[in-house]
Amino acid sequence: MLKAVFHDPLYLGLAQAGAAALAALVVVLLARRRHIHLEKEVVISMVRGLAQIVAVGSILLLLLREPSWTSVFLLAAMIVAAGATSARRAKGIPQAFQVSTVAIACGAGSVIAVMTWLGVIDTPVTALVPVGSMLIANAMNTNGLALNRFRSEVLAHVGEVETALALGAEGRGSVAPYVQASFESSLIPAIDSLRSLGIVWIPGLMAGMLLSGARPVYAAVYQFVVLAMIFAASGLTALVSTLLVRGRILSPAEQLLLRPGNGR
Amino acid sequence: MVPNKILVEDATFAVESGQTLAMVGPSGSGKSSLLRLLNRLDEPTSGTVYVDGVDYRQMAPRELRRRVGMVMQRPYLFPGTVESNLQFGPRQRGAALPYERVEELLTAVGLGGYATRDVANLSGGEAQRVSFARTLANEPEVVLLDEPTSALDEDAKQGVEALIREVVAKRGLTCVLVTHDMAQAARLAARAVVMAGGRIIKSGLVKEVLRA
Numbered sequence: 001m002l003k004a005v006f007h008d009p010l011y012l013g014l015a016q017a018g019a020a021a022l023a024a025l026v027v028v029l030l031a032r033r034r035h036i037h038l039e040k041e042v043v044i045s046m047v048r049g050l051a052q053i054v055a056v057g058s059i060l061l062l063l064l065r066e067p068s069w070t071s072v073f074l075l076a077a078m079i080v081a082a083g084a085t086s087a088r089r090a091k092g093i094p095q096a097f098q099v100s101t102v103a104i105a106c107g108a109g110s111v112i113a114v115m116t117w118l119g120v121i122d123t124p125v126t127a128l129v130p131v132g133s134m135l136i137a138n139a140m141n142t143n144g145l146a147l148n149r150f151r152s153e154v155l156a157h158v159g160e161v162e163t164a165l166a167l168g169a170e171g172r173g174s175v176a177p178y179v180q181a182s183f184e185s186s187l188i189p190a191i192d193s194l195r196s197l198g199i200v201w202i203p204g205l206m207a208g209m210l211l212s213g214a215r216p217v218y219a220a221v222y223q224f225v226v227l228a229m230i231f232a233a234s235g236l237t238a239l240v241s242t243l244l245v246r247g248r249i250l251s252p253a254e255q256l257l258l259r260p261g262n263g264r
Numbered sequence: 265m266v267p268n269k270i271l272v273e274d275a276t277f278a279v280e281s282g283q284t285l286a287m288v289g290p291s292g293s294g295k296s297s298l299l300r301l302l303n304r305l306d307e308p309t310s311g312t313v314y315v316d317g318v319d320y321r322q323m324a325p326r327e328l329r330r331r332v333g334m335v336m337q338r339p340y341l342f343p344g345t346v347e348s349n350l351q352f353g354p355r356q357r358g359a360a361l362p363y364e365r366v367e368e369l370l371t372a373v374g375l376g377g378y379a380t381r382d383v384a385n386l387s388g389g390e391a392q393r394v395s396f397a398r399t400l401a402n403e404p405e406v407v408l409l410d411e412p413t414s415a416l417d418e419d420a421k422q423g424v425e426a427l428i429r430e431v432v433a434k435r436g437l438t439c440v441l442v443t444h445d446m447a448q449a450a451r452l453a454a455r456a457v458v459m460a461g462g463r464i465i466k467s468g469l470v471k472e473v474l475r476a
Contacts, residue, residue: 162305163340167353168330168402253304254325 021046063125071128075112078136079105086144090151090245092258099244100143107237108132108139111229120225134205134226135233138190142234143241146186150245153178154258161256171250179242186242190234194227203227271297272462275311279406279455284432284439286453286470288446294462295442296337299408302440303332315406326356333404337411339395341383346370346394349383353402361401372434373397373427389420393427400431406438413448428452446474 002019006012024042031038063070083101090096112132115121121131154161154175164174197203198220205226209219249258272294279285287295300306302313304325313320320328330353341349347366354361361369363379370378373393378386386394392412399407409428413421429452432439443449449456449470456473458466466473 159336159338159340160342163336164342164352166303166305166329166334166336167398168326168356169352170326170356173356251307253307253321255305255307 017050060126060129063129066125068123068125068128071123071125071132074125074129075109075132075136078133079109082108082136082140082143086140086147089144090147092155093147093151093245094248094257096147096245096248099241099248100140100147103143103237103241103244104136104139106240107143107235108135108233110236111135111233115229120229131205131226131229135229138230139233139237142186142190142238145189146182146238146241147245149185150178150182150242151258153181154249154256155260158256158259165254165256171254171256172246174256175246175249179246183238183242186238187231187235190231194231197224197227270462272301275459275462275464277457277464277467279438279440281405281438282436283455284441284453286449286456287440287442287459288444288449288456288474289459291444293459295459296410297462298459299334299410299440299442302406302408303329303334305334330357330402331404332406332408333399333402334408334410335392335396335399335412338415339391341386341391341394341398344383345379346375346381346383346386347379349394349398350379350401352398365401369397369400372400372431374423387420388416389423392416392420392424396424396427396431400435404437406440407432409439409441411442411444414444425451450474 002012002015006015024046028038028042059074063074080101082104083097086104087096087100090100093099112121112128112135116123116128121128157178161174161178165171203223203226206219206223209222210216214222249256251257275294275298277285287298289295297306301308304313304320315323315328315332323331342352347363350366350369351361366379367376370376373396375390375393375397378390378394383391383394392415396412412428413424416424425448428439428441431437439453441449441452443452453470455468456466456470457464458473
């Protein structure tokens with residue numbers, strides 16, 4: 001329907017964005033009826049997301065002919081931005097930004113580096129940046145889930161943790177069950193994506209490869225490659241972030257710093 | 265602990281070895297916050313605590329907490345058996361309680377024969393007794409009791425109170441009891457401090473302090 005009205009690709013794109021945003025706003029209104037207020041967060045996130053992706057698209061266009069090493073700076077900037085975004089899910093956890101950035105750099109960064117070295121990810125900017133950004137974005141989501149779950153678990157079990165401390169337990173051991181639970185739950189989306197690949201969803205990368213003339217089997221296998229890399233990057237990120245974060249919520253005197261009322 | 269908010273200040277007091285001191289006062293008066301400072305679950309921003317004349321910041325926190333045990337308002341038992349809960353403290357130091365010692369502790373809290381029971385099946389009063397025995401398993405010199413009967417019904421409360429009186433006397437423990445119940449303070453303690461607004465406003469022999 002929109003294509004019949006808009007002939008200019010830019011206006012068509014904006015109209016399509018508007019239609020998709022409308023669907024998201026319906027959800028916001030439905031949530032509002034149940035007294036869940038998502039308006040501000042969703043609207044800001046959507047406007048930001050649109051502005052960011054248009055900006056990055058423009059930068060990519062400029063970088064098309066730049067040498068591959070420029071990707072390193074772009075990916076590094078993405079890792080820092082991802083660290084800042086997922087740290088917001090960890091209210092009250094000291095140094096959450098530092099923990100998130102280091103975890104995403106270790107998780108997504110190391111997988112990108114090794115896979116590029118092996119030749120699994122191509123080196124031109126147009127290949128490395130989009131695939132790298134997928135790994136970083138998924139690592140960011142996993143990290144946000146891990147930190148958010150860890151925070152909720154610890155806050156829900158302050159009594160148990162402090163009882164263990166009061167009985168002479170080591171701080172890290174006292175929060176260990178919650179490290180485990182948050183690590184496991186943060187990986188559910190990545191595992192489910194792998195499990196349902198091709199059955200529930202055919203991701204955009206494969207569709208794009210098919211449209212640009214790649215052989216269907218290669219496009220399918222490469223999609224699996226990407227999801228396996230996403231799982232590796234997410235898993236490593238969650239592992240590093242949950243290990244780092246448990247040290248941040250305990251003082252040197254083995255006191256629990258994350259307690260109700262301490263949230264910033 | 266709320267950042268930048270003073271919860272307790274100007275609190276100087278001493279507890280004699282083998283004595284029970286009650287901290288009384290209304291909700292929010294700072295008595296539980298003060299108790300948490302005594303085994304360093306919270307860090308004092310100024311001042312310190314001396315245990316046997318030694319500044320407690322010079323002790324390893326885990327050893328301090330073994331010597332100054334705490335029984336919380338709610339028992340927070342770890343999933344598993346009663347015995348595994350009693351073994352928790354010693355296990356942190358790489359030790360294990362012999363079975364006879366487990367039974368002896370359980371008998372002391374009126375729960376002889378409960379060692380293999382699953383803690384999920386205990387009543388509120390029984391759980392609090394296990395919590396007390398678990399603290400005693402660390403062989404503390406001091407026990408801090410934070411409203412130990414406030415979550416219990418009247419029968420269970422009387423039982424736990426009698427148990428505290430007996431165990432503390434028998435083992436010669438030094439005890440600091442936080443309670444909002446003046447009558448309970450009078451029944452269990454020799455001395456008392458009264459707190460209000462984060463400060464100690466009165467202290468002395470329990471009968472004199474609570475009569476006024």
